[in-house]
Amino acid sequence: MTVLGGFLGSGKTTLVNHLLRHADGKRIMVLVNDFGELPIDQDLIAAKDGNILTLANGCACCSMGADLYKAFAAALDYAPAPDHLLIEASGVAEPKRIANFARAEPDLTLNGVITMVDAVNFEKTRTDNRLSDIVEAQITGAHMLLLNKCDLVPTQDLEKCESVLRGFNGTAPLIRVEHGVLSADIFFGEDIKAGRLKEISEGSHTHTHEADFARWSVATDTEIDKAALRETLLQLPSSILRVKGIFRASGEDGLWIAHKVGAHIDISRLPTDSSFSGNTGFVAIGLSNQDFTTILDTAFQSIK
Amino acid sequence: MSAITVFSAKKIITMNPVRPHATHVAIRDGRVLATGTIEEISGWGDYQLDDSFADKVIMPGFVEGHCHLMAGGIWRYTYVGYQDRVDPDGRQWPGVKSLEEVLARLQEAEADLGPDDPLVAWGFDPIFLMDRRLDKNDLDSVSQNRPIAIIHSNFHLMTVNSASLSLANYVADMDIDGVAIGPDGTPNGELQEMAAMFPIMRRLGIDLRELGRTTRSLVDFGKVCNRVGVTTAADLINDLPDEDVAQMRVITDGSDYPIRLMSLLNGISQPAEETRERALELKAKSTEKLRLGAVKIITDGSIQGFTARLRWPHHYNGAPNGIWNIAPEQLNVLVSVLHEAGVQMHIHTNGDEAIEVALEALEQAKIKKNRPDLLHVLQHCQMADRAQFRKMKRLGVAANLFSNHIYYFGDKHYELTIGPDRALRMDACQSAIDYGVPFAIHSDAPVTPMAPLFTAWCAVNRLTESGKCLGEYERIGVSEALQAITLGAATTLHMDHEVGSIETGKWADFAILDDDPETIGAGKLKDVGIWGTVLAGEKHKIP
Known part of the structure; x- marks a missing residue:
């Protein structure tokens, strides 16, 4: 299970759509915890069954609303079991709290907490005293940081932003991203359910x-x-x-x-x-x- | 013309200032026809005199403005709380006052279970966590093989036995947040917060939300209300799918169902526009006994769980600030969309920062669109200061204050969570009165037991569990508290023209009391005996 965190408007939804579009045979189940606009591009949707949207490529998307219990129970009971569970955390959620579900539940393995940061609005959100602690928790709790909208920000602002992020979290890799696009193997890591690790050849x-x-x-x-x-x-x-x-x-x-x-x-x-x-x-x-x-x-x- | 029934009573407290007391009330077609003396009433024509309440006191049926249907369903589990409680079927459950009594209660329950049933208990009181904490070894003494789970009264903690721990593979210290570790380095059975509790709940089939959904839960909920004199109750959050609404309509329509039920749609599980459309759709499905169409919005968490959003200087013990369930800017959008469409909102706000954010959202919505038909309500509204009450008055916003908290959690708030200054102003009924903010008081059952006269006692005396008075200034008078549990709560539900007082034209919904709450004395308000209720003129004696 991978948790994708990040404040509102950071580009999480765009990334999720990109990952679903390029699932490449992986069956990804997305739990969406924001209740803003419809999170999944219409053209990807094959069917809707109650709370669960199914996609033509075998992926699925489920709205978790305010009830984590129900959402996790539905995801774990989903058949056939997905290869990856991707939680798109709400913009105000502390992703670490959600990641705890995977750490506690024997049927899940935590594949990491990834937080997306909006390079354009980061400074404004970070200094809002109603949100600063939330944003900080999203950054410090991440195992990987994605700095999005890098194409919209001058280099010096980008560097300043990066140094602030590194100040909060020195261990997580920091990746610059444009238009919310990142390849699936970086996001999810290698997939062992496919039966083997890719690219390993004997003796070399x-x-x-x-x-x-x-x-x-x-x-x-x-x-x-x-x-x-x-x-x-x-x-x-x-x-x-x-x-x-x-x-x-x-x-x-x-x-x-x-x-x-x-x-x-x-x-x-x-x-x-x-x-x-x-x-x-x-x-x-x-x-x-x-x-x-x-x-x-x-x-x-x-x-x- | 339909027949007129007249009840005589030792005293009728009407909550109608024009004629605050009466000896008789006349009912026709389920509604109050008249109050007064028998001479005054006889002017309406022939009547049937019913003297069964001749030695009783009649009040308007109490209105519980914030509770949950789970208050009925939770009784399928064994009660192990500190306070005495009565289950929906009238069985007395004496409070368990020591760990030994807790274990004895569990042993008793264990004997009645089938071989494959887990033993689940609820209501365990944090008072037992003061010196020695309940752990897996205690529960293993009840059963080594049967999974046991004890849900604590705050629903955020659970203690389980070794059989349960092994189900979730909690057998060694795996450094999982919320899985407490004992002195021997292995999990001691205490699990904190949903993430850590989830694997056990899933494997034992404990689904708290589901507890409010079955037919039996709805029926039991009605019984819980009836026992404490409640004739109108608001179930404060529900997903309200069509099949549940259909079931609720059938059950509440039954003439034996003793309450009018309001159920609020969860407003943060779908986009704002969808919530608006669903709320308007639901409103059209309302009946005389089932009210739909209002929306619940949860902003922050709970003060005792350190998850409420507090303004500076934040938590007294230095704990980090709490959580948002919805971002302030999203709240602004949602509140505007619902307000504009005429949907009433009940906004859960515990901490003063959440209250501030909710009031700003309401202010913006009200500047954009004048909707004098709507009274929105801040639910819990526990930490509001006087400036915030003044703002509520300016904006025309009501408060439903969590007075039971003063008794159950007040000591902890004073010592630990928010400290003396802000604990003394919690659930500030007098401030609401000072500034003319419409207000109610509530139990949030099953978080604390439903019993409006106990809630009124809390608002009047403000005593904590240890006997401390938590803020003398904010104490209110008995008559003001009685108003809060009747007309005040009815006002917050947009039902004050139908229920909440005994006056001509309103539903004949009464609480029938053995004692007179106006004269029994402020300290004994919670001890007033209850015979039962009357709903639309029909008697519902507590069985």
Whole structure:
């Protein structure tokens, strides 16, 4: 489960629509907690059943209103079970509180809290004394920050905005976004329900580049010490946006899964009902810079 | 012409200042035909004299302006509260005064359950959390195998046994917010807030909202009202889907159903325009005993849960400010859209910042559109200061004050949440009177027990559970409190032309009392005995 937070007008709805449009076979269920305009583009909607909108590509969208209990119960009982649950938090919600549902509920895994910030109105909202504490909580509680509407703001304002954000939250990666568009694998991370981690090839590592993001992977069937792995993940710079891996842990049976987004690290046993059958190893995605590959190669060399 | 029935009484308190007291009331077609002496009434023609209330005191049926249908349904769970309560069927549930009594009550309930039923209890009082907290070991002594969940009286906490913990896989310290950890490093059974409680509630089938929806809940809710003299009650939030409305109409239409029920549409689960359309649609479905069309809007949380929105200087103990359920700018839009269309709003505001934001939204809406037909209501309105009451007066806004809070949570507010200065002005009935703000007082049942005479006692005496007077200035007189639980509450529901006083033309809805609340003494107001009620001239004796 991923929680998308951010104040009103920050562009959450646009991003959600983008992610649904590019779901690429993932079955995403969105719970919407804002009650403003209709959140899902009309052309995506295939059917409406009570509170639940179903989309032609297998995704679904459910309005949660003020009743989190009912919304989570509906999402968890939804058949077939979605691959991802995406919570679009209300503009005044503290996303961490919602993320607690995933931390507490055994049937859910928290895939991170992502907060979207509107570069145009950030300063105004942040200094409104009725909202400042809410906005602060949205930023400090995030594992990844998306600074949206970057095309509408002069560079110096953008930099000022970024430095304020870093002041509140130094561990979450900060990504500049325009028009609320971000690729799904950065937002959700790799999808293991598909049966394997993408891009891992036996005995080697690869990396691919697109404009601003770089991808990296390594295959390994070495047994890995969980504590050492946690420490390694913790030490990675915030330019490494997401890491996910499936591995054998020293002194333990079966397969384990690790994932990191920002400061959120989760290492747990791979559910026994998982259909995973690919190579074990790790994949990462990060901001494209010259050290990207070296950082990851070095980090994983030490624990292999 | 229909027959006239005349009730004689020891005293009739009418709440009509033109003739505040009478010895007789005449009823025709379910409505009050006349009040006065038998000589005055006989001018209307032949009548049937009914002396069954000759030694009783008759008041207008009480109006509970803020409660929830769940007050009926919650009784399917075992009551383990500190105060004595009576369930809808009249069974006395003495308050449990120690942890031992709590466990004994649970053991008793456990014996009656089927092998696969979970044991769920409610009403557990925070007073037991002062020295030693109830934990899983206590509950394991009741049952090792059967899942047990104890819902605390504030509905924000729960204590469960080991069998429940293992259902949710809460078996080790997994650093989950709200899952309390004991000295041995494992979860001790106490779960705080919805996120942590959810996995247990889901697995035990505890759905609090659903508790208000079944036929039995509606019937039980009517019984709860009847026992405390209430003839009109407002269910303050409901999703009101068509099938529920249809069911409510059938049940309330029954001549044995003892109350007029108002049910408010949840205003923050859909876009403003949809809420407006639905509210107008619902209004058209109203009947004499089911009132629909008003909207509830929840702005902040609760003071005792530290989730109310407070202005500077915020919480007394330094806790962070509370939460918004709707952003102030969204509230402005919603309030304007509903006001413009003539939809009455009941806006939940506990903290003074929430009150400020709600009043600003109402001010903007009222500047844009003059709707003198509408009286909007701030619900709870607990922390309003006198400037805010003056603003309510200027804007023509009413307040429904949560007087029961003074008794149940007043000590905590004084010591912990908001501190002495603001605790002393909480639920400020006298300030409402000073500035002429229409007001009611309420229970928010099942958060606190429904009993308007107890609520009136709270407003008159302002005593906390520990016996402290929380703000002498804001105490009001007995007659003012009686007005608040009748005509005052009817006014906040736009029903003051139909109920709330005993006068010609209004519904013959009465509370039938064993004692006289005007003379029993302010300290005993809560102890007035209740025989039952009359609704539209029909007697509903408490069974």
